[in-house]
Amino acid sequence: MRYETIFIMARVAVHADHTNLGDIVHEIETQSKLTLSDTANINILETEILVSRVRNIKNINHGTQPEL
Template identity: 85%
Template sequence: MKYETLFIMVRVAVHADHEQLSDIVHEIETQSKLTLSDTANVNVLETEILLSRVRNFKNINHGTQPKL
């Protein structure tokens, strides 16, 4: 069996009671769980939440993001 590290990107929309984005990120990193299940040919050994970029949803709706 081959061992590999895969990076899976997910998008998560949240509603939070926190005022500061840093508080939201901290709570997600420390208390949320990410679950992936084994498949017939793959055993999931470990998962970890990695937050590396945060976009402001209001900016996306107002056209301030560059168009691709």
């Protein structure tokens, strides 16, 4: 069996009680769970949340959320 590292990026929209973006990211990184299951040919050895980029809410607001 071959060992590889695969980077998976996930987009997650959240509604949070925090007002500070840093607090939101920290809580997601330390307390959220990302679950991937083994398949017939792949055993998942380890996962972690990697935050690489945060977009401005104005860029993704489509009129369904109030302006911040």
